[in-house]
Amino acid sequence: MKIGVIGGGQLGRMLALAGTPLGQQFAFLDPAPDACAQALGEHIRADYSDTDHLRQLADEVDVVTFEFESVPAETVAFLSQFVPVYPNAESLRVARDRWFEKSMFQDLGIPTPEFADIQSQDNLDAAVKRIGLPAVMKTRTLGYDGKGQKVLRHPDDVVGAFAELGSVPCILEGFVPFTGEVSLVAVRARDGETRFYPLVHNTHENGILKLSIASTDHPLQAQAEDYVGRVLDKLDYVGVLAFEFFEVDGGLKANEIAPRVHNSGHWTIEGAECSQFENHLRAIAGLPLGSTAKVGESAMLNFIGEVPAVEAVSAIEHCHLHHYGKAFKAGRKVGHATLRCPDMATLKARIAEVEALIDK
Amino acid sequence: MKIGVIGGGQLGRMLALAGTPLGQQFAFLDPAPDACAQALGEHIRADYSDTDHLRQLADEVDVVTFEFESVPAETVAFLSQFVPVYPNAESLRVARDRWFEKSMFQDLGIPTPEFADIQSQDNLDAAVKRIGLPAVMKTRTLGYDGKGQKVLRHPDDVVGAFAELGSVPCILEGFVPFTGEVSLVAVRARDGETRFYPLVHNTHENGILKLSIASTDHPLQAQAEDYVGRVLDKLDYVGVLAFEFFEVDGGLKANEIAPRVHNSGHWTIEGAECSQFENHLRAIAGLPLGSTAKVGESAMLNFIGEVPAVEAVSAIEHCHLHHYGKAFKAGRKVGHATLRCPDMATLKARIAEVEALIDK
Numbered sequence: 001m002k003i004g005v006i007g008g009g010q011l012g013r014m015l016a017l018a019g020t021p022l023g024q025q026f027a028f029l030d031p032a033p034d035a036c037a038q039a040l041g042e043h044i045r046a047d048y049s050d051t052d053h054l055r056q057l058a059d060e061v062d063v064v065t066f067e068f069e070s071v072p073a074e075t076v077a078f079l080s081q082f083v084p085v086y087p088n089a090e091s092l093r094v095a096r097d098r099w100f101e102k103s104m105f106q107d108l109g110i111p112t113p114e115f116a117d118i119q120s121q122d123n124l125d126a127a128v129k130r131i132g133l134p135a136v137m138k139t140r141t142l143g144y145d146g147k148g149q150k151v152l153r154h155p156d157d158v159v160g161a162f163a164e165l166g167s168v169p170c171i172l173e174g175f176v177p178f179t180g181e182v183s184l185v186a187v188r189a190r191d192g193e194t195r196f197y198p199l200v201h202n203t204h205e206n207g208i209l210k211l212s213i214a215s216t217d218h219p220l221q222a223q224a225e226d227y228v229g230r231v232l233d234k235l236d237y238v239g240v241l242a243f244e245f246f247e248v249d250g251g252l253k254a255n256e257i258a259p260r261v262h263n264s265g266h267w268t269i270e271g272a273e274c275s276q277f278e279n280h281l282r283a284i285a286g287l288p289l290g291s292t293a294k295v296g297e298s299a300m301l302n303f304i305g306e307v308p309a310v311e312a313v314s315a316i317e318h319c320h321l322h323h324y325g326k327a328f329k330a331g332r333k334v335g336h337a338t339l340r341c342p343d344m345a346t347l348k349a350r351i352a353e354v355e356a357l358i359d360k
Numbered sequence: 361m362k363i364g365v366i367g368g369g370q371l372g373r374m375l376a377l378a379g380t381p382l383g384q385q386f387a388f389l390d391p392a393p394d395a396c397a398q399a400l401g402e403h404i405r406a407d408y409s410d411t412d413h414l415r416q417l418a419d420e421v422d423v424v425t426f427e428f429e430s431v432p433a434e435t436v437a438f439l440s441q442f443v444p445v446y447p448n449a450e451s452l453r454v455a456r457d458r459w460f461e462k463s464m465f466q467d468l469g470i471p472t473p474e475f476a477d478i479q480s481q482d483n484l485d486a487a488v489k490r491i492g493l494p495a496v497m498k499t500r501t502l503g504y505d506g507k508g509q510k511v512l513r514h515p516d517d518v519v520g521a522f523a524e525l526g527s528v529p530c531i532l533e534g535f536v537p538f539t540g541e542v543s544l545v546a547v548r549a550r551d552g553e554t555r556f557y558p559l560v561h562n563t564h565e566n567g568i569l570k571l572s573i574a575s576t577d578h579p580l581q582a583q584a585e586d587y588v589g590r591v592l593d594k595l596d597y598v599g600v601l602a603f604e605f606f607e608v609d610g611g612l613k614a615n616e617i618a619p620r621v622h623n624s625g626h627w628t629i630e631g632a633e634c635s636q637f638e639n640h641l642r643a644i645a646g647l648p649l650g651s652t653a654k655v656g657e658s659a660m661l662n663f664i665g666e667v668p669a670v671e672a673v674s675a676i677e678h679c680h681l682h683h684y685g686k687a688f689k690a691g692r693k694v695g696h697a698t699l700r701c702p703d704m705a706t707l708k709a710r711i712a713e714v715e716a717l718i719d720k
Contacts (some may be wrong), residue, residue: 017377020399022670023683023695039380040400273678273700288675295655295700311383315648318633323383335383340633340655 001285002027002081004057006075007067008035008043010324010333011261014269015065016040018277024285029057036325058082063284065239069095069255069259070142086238086284089257094235095259098140098171105254108230112254113246114174121162127160127172134175137161139168147207151175156298176253178246182215184224185265187279188232189241190286192205195279196225197272197292200264202244208331211351212264213299214271216344220245220252229255240265240280262300263333270340295341301354303335305314310356313337316353318346361645362387364417364443366435367427368395368403369695371621373388374629375402375425378637381600382418384645389417396685408435418442423644425599429455429619444643446550446598447619454595455619458500458531460702465614468590472614474534481522487532491575494535497521499528505566511535536613538606542575542583545625547600547639548592550646555639556585556651557632560624568691571711572624572660574631576704580605580612591617600625600640609700623662623693630680630700656700657707661714663695670715673697676713678706 001024005012008028013036026041028082035043042060046053049072057062064085069092076089084328094100104277105112116127118137128135135156139148150165152158152172162170181204184199199218203211228243242262244255265276274282274290282289306328307313313321320338328334337354341347361384365372368388373396376386386401395403397700402420407412409432417439418424424445429452436449453594454460458475460575465472476487478497493515510525512518512532522530542563543685545557559578563571575581588603602622604615625636634642634650642649664690667673673681688694701707 013380017380020373020685021682022674023667023681023685025399025685039385067459088609150463232547282674290674291677307383311647314382314642314650316653322381322382325380325383325385 001025001063002061003281003284004029004061004064005037005067006030006048006064006071008032008037009067009327010036011067012037013040013324014266014277014280014322015067015261018269018275019281022278022281022285022287022297024281027057027060028051029205035325039325046061048072050296051078054078055082062188065284066092066260071096072135084284087241088236088238091235091237091241091259094214095257096141098138098256101168101256102171102173102229102254104124104350108234110227110230110254113176117171118162118170118172121160124158124162124170124172128152131172131174133158136173136175136256137165137170138173139165139170141169149207176246176248178248178253180247181244181255182220182224182247182252183212183216183220183242183244183264184228185240185242185262185276186228186232187276187283187289187292188223188237189283190287192233193289193291194229194232195292196221196228197265197268197276199224202264206331208304208333209263209302210304211299211301213347213351214267214294214297216294216297219250220247223252227252227254239283240276243359263336264300266322266336267298267300267338269322269339270338271295293316296342298338298340299351301337301339301351301358302333302360303337304333305330307335308360312357313354316350316357318350319354361385362421363422363641363644364389364424365397365423365427366390366408366424366431368392368397370396370686371427372397373400373684374637375427375621375625375641378629378635379641381640382638382645382647384641387417387420389413390520394687399685408432408452408602411438416437416441417535425640425644426452426620429615435464444644447601448596449599451595451601451619455617456501458498458616459529461616462531462614464535464591464594468587468594470587470590470614471612473536476532478522478530478532481520484518484522484530484532485649488512488515491532491534494516496533496535497525497530498533499525499530511569514642536606536608538608538613540607541615542580542584542601542607542612543604543605543622543624544580545590545602545622545628545636546585546588546592547599547636547643547649547652548597548610549643549649549672550598552593553649554589554592555649555652556581556588557628557636558654559584560627562624566691568662568664568693570662570664570669572627573711574658576654576657580607583612587612587614599643600636622623623640623696625662625701626682626696627660627698628652629682630698631655634720656702658698658700659706659707659711661697661699661711661718662693663697663718665690667695672717673714676710676717678710679714
């Protein structure tokens with residue numbers, strides 16, 4: 001079976017590393033000449049709206065999937081004429097727009113921060129009056145890793161903020177005094193079977209994920225699974241989806257979903273029976289899902305800007321390097337390390353060792 | 361770092377799957393147009409004695425290694441002029457020839473079956489008189505998976521046997537009434553550090569490996585490590601080496617070595633902290649070695665001739681498919697499954713499930 005992937009970055013690369021042992025082949029459509037997934041499959045170098053090359057991809061592969069959610073709706077609609085596309089167009093439509101996303105959470109009874117649609121500075125002023133400050137203003141589409149957003153703390157911050165974010169449709173979200181950020185990575189098969197990985201504790205820095213630690217028997221696991229299950233069923237979702245939550249007052253408030261394999265699930269390559277990458281491929285290929293059970297205690301640390309010396313990373317016990325083969329650049333995710341340890345005390349010690357390399 | 365591999369079959373493929381996350385790139389020199397490793401790197405399609413293309417490979421890569429031991433001595437010597445080659449020429453010279461191999465074992469005080477060099481039918485007749493029947497006659501070079509050998513049970517079998525095996529240099533080995541076959545996979549770094557995986561119990565069928573089960577606290581582990589360590593140090597070996605033994609009377613007798621990653625070590629991909637493939641690459645790249653400790657209880661079953669339906673293999677709990685992407689052909693290794701289970705009872709049950717698929 002040949003899998004088409006829209007996007008050829010590290011997620012495509014890790015999908016191919018997981019799918020090759022299943023006998024799958026890969027083609028990546030990506031305009032970047034140095035797309036790092038091309039080491040593992042065919043690289044169709046074209047823009048995401050280039051219908052000639054999208055058609056070529058559709059003709060070559062058995063199923064198409066996506067590495068990112070900001071793919072144009074037209075691209076999905078075009079591909080769907082010729083080849084099965086997972087996740088489906090509706091899932092991408094909702095996940096790509098923070099207003100649709102939050103509205104769906106509300107419709108499904110999933111708690112969220114207060115939010116408002118912002119189409120003008122007047123809208124913003126009214127919303128701030130209702131929701132209060134501090135609040136976070138985010139573009140409805142195309143934001144990631146802390147980009148396309150602004151924290152409003154004082155009335156002064158509100159002045160001209162709509163123009164500052166580009167005068168594009170935005171959402172205002174009430175500030176949530178969260179005690180932690182967690183994510184649930186889930187997978188849903190074509191036949192509707194759903195499996196969940198353990199909740200992951202995430203730590204961000206400057207809006208970019210820095211550290212994920214997989215939990216054991218987290219008290220909010222069942223609640224998170226309930227919420228994520230509602231979304232998966234509502235969207236008739238197929239594949240892996242990640243759901244980010246705020247922990248507030250011992251409960252969960254929905255932050256956002258990502259309709260794809262997710263950075264907070266990278267630990268599953270070594271840390272779970274079957275990784276998020278293999279499970280995504282199993283789902284879209286119509287294969288039985290794999291076990292989401294943990295193997296040991298695991299954490300993932302992102303390498304942002306540069307990967308420390310391979311010699312140094314390799315010397316850390318229980319450490320597994322994932323180098324994305326991308327050019328180093330400040331703020332860019334260029335690799336990660338997974339730690340898989342026999343117990344939590346060992347894990348904490350190893351995390352400190354990797355952090356020391358990163359901070360060097 | 362770019363790694364050159366002589367041979368582009370499943371071992372090259374699995375090396376690349378292990379090395380890509382380390383940031384390594386791969387080039388495979390292999391005359392076969394459908395060499396299955398080409399999905400994961402550059403394919404230089406050329407004969408192993410084609411010096412123009414060997415030179416091209418040497419110029420492109422930082423280090424060269426081998427997927428099989430029957431590589432011509434001239435190829436190794438040629439490459440060594442331009443680029444570091446691991447394992448070294450001496451290791452390949454010894455491992456490729458059963459007479460040199462067994463003689464080295466004897467020199468190092470490692471017990472072996474009785475053996476004799478056979479250059480003619482007269483040699484054979486004399487050796488049979490000394491060693492007795494049954495005995496096994498094997499070509500000194502180029503034998504694998506039970507090919508290039510003949511079991512001599514009765515005096516009639518001896519008549520014309522030298523011509524039957526092609527009138528090429530052979531070795532006669534006394535028959536060993538073994539109770540089991542085990543192998544030890546070891547890795548030695550450039551600085552001489554050596555690590556050993558747990559002993560593996562192997563079951564062959566028609567001369568081809570069928571099932572490998574990793575042991576726990578095997579009573580012969582220390583003895584095996586001692587023997588293998590002698591060979592590694594003698595050869596100043598760098599990389600992974602597999603040593604196959606017969607279990608006889610509660611001790612070990614040396615069968616043969618393979619100077620490369622080995623089929624009986626495939627379970628380490630999921631079943632060990634760091635796989636034989638990653639450890640081979642770490643060794644030849646001058647990186648620190650990874651842990652050879654087991655993760656759970658593991659076994660490997662070969663898929664010979666064909667891979668069962670991916671749906672069926674994926675449905676077995678704790679089962680990890682490795683499809684080599686090769687054309688199916690009777691007697692050909694085309695894939696394997698690793699089972700990694702929490703305990704031995706579960707492992708035994710899962711082995712039976714995979715065997716049922718194979719025998720279908």
